[in-house]
Amino acid sequence: MRELDTLLGAPFALASAVRRARVFHPDGVLAQGHAELGGHWWPFQGRIPVTARLSRGVGIPDGLPDVLGLAIRLHRTSGPWDLLLASAQLSTRVVLWPARGWASARYSSVTAYCTEDGPPTWVFAVPDTGQPRTGSTAALVDGDPLHFTLSLATARGQAKAAGRISLDSPTAVAEGKQPAFDPVINLPAELRMWPEWLAAPRRVAYQASRGGRSAALPNPESEPHV
Template sequence: MAPPVVRPVFGALARLRHARVFHPRGVLLRGTLETLAPGELPLPPSGPVVARLSKGAGLPRGMPDILGLALRIPTDDGPWDLTLASASARVLLRPARGWRRAVFSSLVPYRVAAGLRWILAEVDGPATPVARIELDPPLGDGERPSFDPMLHSPPGARLYPDWLSRLREPAYQGSRAGRR
């Protein structure tokens, strides 16, 4: 059980910022996904995705920041929102200046049918890719999905460890409530 203060604190921070607590502004893109290793993750064989690139603190251009890559992947069970951040060694957040050299990580593993799996994304691709995603130019005004890995994940994929999910859920709830 998460401390009861988590949701109200994140709600207050979102209200003060008039935006998400983390990754306040971003650029939306459409793209396509091609699954290269079926069974590793509960991914469709191929299909459309929506992506959001953002800076964690929203610092001005050129300043290092924690970069974010959010993906909304349609699955048979509804959308799967993967949120990844620039990192080194899978679990350590790492500020970056540019998108092309950053390595993105789920920071914690997902429990899936194949076991515990870390999700990493690189522009040039990891040594053994599970999927390939190609993104198109940014979208204009219109669709503004709110990526939320706590609300949108397939039944076959859960963040691990469970206690962290229980802590993240009220943080996301507070941030959603504070933006309204």
């Protein structure tokens, strides 16, 4: 098993070392805020403080469409939940889709989540009006606060509104001081990823990417205040 992990992780470690940054979503900004979660599906409800990172997926030049990312860490006393969303075609749930700007991005968790007795469920986030039309991270810095509507959808069902995320104006923070998000390590005990076989390779990929750029394990206590 260890040999397989090494084989799977090698490309991510090498790419991260060469870039000296995350393999994917290397260019990002941070924001603090809160989530308001409603509905029985969530493993916890109410107002939850969050740390968020907005980023460009491939890191291609500004002005060109890119897969935009919205990484959210929900802070709980029992441990954090790292929810990673990427711009996608929401009708398909899983097809990543480059966006020209933050205003037009529609985010999906891509990987679904299951409760103990429920169907696979995807998390979506749609930005409110007023976000920058460009996909430049610089356009977010010191701009207006950001707001998103959260919704949940099963494989065939319609998406249903299930909460809100409100973020203060994003701030530029050096890559080495940005938190490492990990959706496999930081996952509520009440949920599991679906399909379950995907959790193992994702764990290896994130671990290898951190190793390649000499990043520490995800540690919410060491996050910068922005």
